[in-house]
Amino acid sequence: MATRAKPTRDLMLAAAKKHVMSKGFAGTSIDDILKDTGLTKGAFFHHFKGKADLARQLVVDYATKDLAMFVAWDRQSREESDDPLEQVILFLKYFEAYISNSNDPAPGCMYAVYTYESSQFDAEVLTFVSDSLARWTSLNVRKFQEVLDRYKPVKPVTARQLAEMVISIVEGGLVLQRAHGDTDTTKRQSEQFRNYLSLLFPKG
């Protein structure tokens, strides 16, 4: 059976993600993943150099899929409107729909898991997490800069401030949502942020 290489790796990554997002990385054993997939140690160590390598591949995979989702939402929002402010609103609404309708009972951010378990990971992984969040921020900065180029805010504000605030609200919303086990806290937070935007830019 030298054919099922990629599916096997993805199968293990999926199982790993499931466990890590509910028990943390240290709380997830390799055996947990193997029991879930029906595979064995040999398969695991064939695809991963070790648990640290799993941590790396897992978060890289997460970042890739996450970014792809954001890019898709961004493109769709640009197709539906020419106004950057409206595009931001649309983007947020796509996100709200995604979080609320997720079949994941307790959605969360893997970056948050890693940062709250930071001592478990090597510098390379932690840098990747930091960089990924920074890249996400940069995307938002560019977006809000487009808004600021067209509309003058009621109160002086930088694109970076707004960009960071979006991420902060999302991350915080996810923490609360998980803690209370509900499905709409993050969505409500995003709505509040849109409220803030409508006050900052009354034109839109």
Added chain:
Amino acid sequence: MATRAKPTRDLMLAAAKKHVMSKGFAGTSIDDILKDTGLTKGAFFHHFKGKADLARQLVVDYATKDLAMFVAWDRQSREESDDPLEQVILFLKYFEAYISNSNDPAPGCMYAVYTYESSQFDAEVLTFVSDSLARWTSLNVRKFQEVLDRYKPVKPVTARQLAEMVISIVEGGLVLQRAHGDTDTTKRQSEQFRNYLSLLFPKG
């Protein structure tokens, strides 16, 4: 040595907190705590029924100290101003100063740690975390209700929405701050929220 009961327990709780806030709960072994304190298994299992009991006592202790801090800031803000909106602003400023001047190199919220490792804990502990966050929210709701009783917001908003937003922003700020290893991200988020308040309640 039958005299140092309370100090010993607190010593272990302090060491546990230190490790849990940097490696997570599952990533923290009892031996880690014992090595830090110079104590032994006998001491640990004398004060804690097991690791699950440590989780319970640790978060209860955290909640107690956290609440005391909030109450103190609330009292001080009431002493310095009669205006509820100004009191909120003051409260946030105390918080910002606390986070920025903390000697903790990577401050964080223990509730967030527990939430992102939820499968590690029993229902009692998880309920306590949820309730603690709810209590924190309630305090904020009361506060913002006082504000809303005096000032009419430019856009319709409930006290609960604002209360949740504060916590969300703080939690999210802490995630970002830890991820990037800086000291002022949370503070900046709090400042942005104050900006939002000043737009909502232009009178203040």
Added chain:
DNA sequence: GTATGCATACCGACCAGTTGGTATGAAAAG
């Protein structure tokens, strides 16, 4: 002299990681 506050010594379970090996398929040699 009895309860408290610890230390010592130990246990079974589980941990990440290793070993030796097998089945498979694709490419190269005949």
Added chain:
DNA sequence: CTTTTCATACCAACTGGTCGGTATGCATAC
């Protein structure tokens, strides 16, 4: 077209070490 060669993909069994937890003993305080 067949046979050899060899890398890939995986498995079963095992290892040393660490985990949470227990049993016991012994000072000290009351």
